[in-house]
Amino acid sequence: MNSIRKLRLHRGMTQKEFGDIIGVKQQTVCKYEGKNSNVSLSVLQKISDKFDIPVEELLEDKIDHYISTGSRKNASNEIKANIIARVKRLNSHKLKKLLEFLSILDED
Incomplete structure (x- = not known):
């Protein structure tokens, strides 16, 4: 399905x-x-749920319209989903390093 490839590459x-x-x-x-x-x-x-795009646009290969008019909310949700997927793949050592880094960001 061409629309899936376009969405992923975008x-x-x-x-x-x-x-x-x-x-x-x-x-x-x-x-x-x-x-x-x-x-x-x-x-x-x-x-559709993860990328906040109507199923109809995927089925009808209207993904180009979505890509050109996608809202900031869509991009934000996708970034969050991508971060979660990547964090889930971290081993315990890398997860500890990530938490240390995040604690540094919280310091003011």
Whole structure:
């Protein structure tokens, strides 16, 4: 589905990062982006929910309109989802380093 690829590339995400956000493997995202792939309605709904884009725009490949008119709220939600997906992949050592860094940011 071309709209999934366009959305992912517009957001600067790898297939793995995109898959982590919608709960599928990188290989599955690769299949979704293929020309002869079928994406279930439940997966389209997840993409719709996570990226705040109507399912109809995904189905009708109107993603270009969404990309050009997307709101700041959409971008903010996507950034949050991307951060959460990345934090979930951190091992305990890297998570501790991240928490140390965040505590430094909180200091005034």
